[in-house]
Amino acid sequence: MTSEEIKRLDASSFMPTYGRFGAVLCSGRNASAKDCEGKEYIDFGSGIGVNSLGWCDEGWVKAVCAQAGALQHTSNLYYSPAPASFAAELCRVSGYAAVFLGNSGAEANECAIKLARKHGVEQKGESCCEIITLRNSFHGRTVTTLAATGQDSFHQYFFPFTGGFRYAEPSLEDVKAQMSENTCAVMVEFIQGEGGVLPLDPQFVKDLAALCRERGVLLVADEVQTGAGRTGSFYCCQQYGVTPDVLTSAKGLGGGLPIGACLCTEELKDVMGRSMHGSTFGGNPVVCAGALEVVRRVSQPEFLAQVREKGRYLRQRLEQMEGIAQVRGLGLMLGALPSRGTAAQLAAACVEEGLLVLTAKDSLRFLPPLTITQEELDKGLAILERVLASA
Numbered sequence: 001m002t003s004e005e006i007k008r009l010d011a012s013s014f015m016p017t018y019g020r021f022g023a024v025l026c027s028g029r030n031a032s033a034k035d036c037e038g039k040e041y042i043d044f045g046s047g048i049g050v051n052s053l054g055w056c057d058e059g060w061v062k063a064v065c066a067q068a069g070a071l072q073h074t075s076n077l078y079y080s081p082a083p084a085s086f087a088a089e090l091c092r093v094s095g096y097a098a099v100f101l102g103n104s105g106a107e108a109n110e111c112a113i114k115l116a117r118k119h120g121v122e123q124k125g126e127s128c129c130e131i132i133t134l135r136n137s138f139h140g141r142t143v144t145t146l147a148a149t150g151q152d153s154f155h156q157y158f159f160p161f162t163g164g165f166r167y168a169e170p171s172l173e174d175v176k177a178q179m180s181e182n183t184c185a186v187m188v189e190f191i192q193g194e195g196g197v198l199p200l201d202p203q204f205v206k207d208l209a210a211l212c213r214e215r216g217v218l219l220v221a222d223e224v225q226t227g228a229g230r231t232g233s234f235y236c237c238q239q240y241g242v243t244p245d246v247l248t249s250a251k252g253l254g255g256g257l258p259i260g261a262c263l264c265t266e267e268l269k270d271v272m273g274r275s276m277h278g279s280t281f282g283g284n285p286v287v288c289a290g291a292l293e294v295v296r297r298v299s300q301p302e303f304l305a306q307v308r309e310k311g312r313y314l315r316q317r318l319e320q321m322e323g324i325a326q327v328r329g330l331g332l333m334l335g336a337l338p339s340r341g342t343a344a345q346l347a348a349a350c351v352e353e354g355l356l357v358l359t360a361k362d363s364l365r366f367l368p369p370l371t372i373t374q375e376e377l378d379k380g381l382a383i384l385e386r387v388l389a390s391a
């Protein structure tokens with residue numbers, strides 16, 4: 001099929017929920033892809049922070065293919081080596097006591113919300129079910145995670161939304177003002193990804209963790225985008241010096257297959273007891289075999305040091321670039337505010353020129369594969385420089 005045929009076929013059958021860029025991606029290696037006609041693209045987006053080891057990483061492909069050839073699905077009615085090994089390794093690497101596996105970030109957050117509410121209700125009674133989230137946050141697209149999302153633009157059409165969410169500005173005073181004896185949890189992203197790549201203030205995070213501990217309120221970290229090595233530590237909370245009671249992880253954790261993980265501390269590990277939660281596909285062996293490869297590789301100190309090093313280089317190049325007003329973020333999760341042209345126009349022009357970049361609100365957003373090479377970084381930066389120069 002030609003690229004044009006694919007675009008026509010796509011438009012004739014999907015619900016029009018996505019405004020796609022023009023690129024048609026057919027094959028790829030690491031951070032370089034080709035369309036059906038052989039045009040090359042450099043990847044600064046990883047499929048929205050998903051392909052953490054790039055396209056078709058040898059070790060990941062081998063693990064996934066071997067598992068697909070052995071046993072593709074078992075259901076959660078039976079034991080199986082791949083999910084057991086992955087869950088154990090993820091707990092070991094993250095320092096958490098237990099994990100629930102689903103298929104997406106939204107599902108990981110649904111589990112965290114259910115856990116926090118059950119814990120609150122058991123500790124303090126039926127009215128202790130409120131969760132505070134931050135303004136400008138993003139927590140997913142299910143009806144409940146839309147309600148958790150602190151942006152009015154997401155609270156339309158799909159009424160009635162799940163109740164029990166209160167929204168606070170990222171300041172201790174405002175969180176305190178929203179907090180009551182009915183608060184069971186505060187849920188935050190350390191760097192608001194969809195919200196524009198906006199890192200929380202480190203002192204606010206420390207104070208928030210202390211406040212939650214003092215009031216017996218759970219701190220839930222949505223690390224769906226910041227997790228699995230993206231920011232240069234396995235989880236971003238490590239750089240903020242706090243240990244959330246519950247942490248959700250998805251996107252890059254599976255290296256390209258659907259996964260969502262909700263991790264919790266020793267104290268909380270029995271809150272979600274038998275029959276309290278479940279998922280048909282959660283913990284799928286093929287997904288887990290790939291995710292185990294991701295976790296083993298990404299958690300190596302040398303691997304994480306490389307992520308920080310590449311992040312420093314990318315940030316420095318962006319900061320020096322004509323047409324970029326401000327750079328924000330950590331590791332290989334960076335946002336750049338353009339000083340001319342809109343982020344949407346620039347991203348479309350970049351894709352046209354062979355560079356896949358993302359946007360977040362009015363910023364360009366960079367989430368390259370953690371394995372991106374120096375050569376691929378430089379190729380991509382040259383395209384961006386050219387696009388900015390003609391904007």
Ligand SMILES: *Cc1c(COP(=O)(O)O)cnc(C)c1O
Pocket residue numbers: 103104105106107109138139140141189193194222223224225250251
């Ligand atoms: C992407 C994202 C989600 C939603 O993940 P899905 O896999 O699309 O359900 C939730 N929270 C954050 C912080 C995200 O970046």
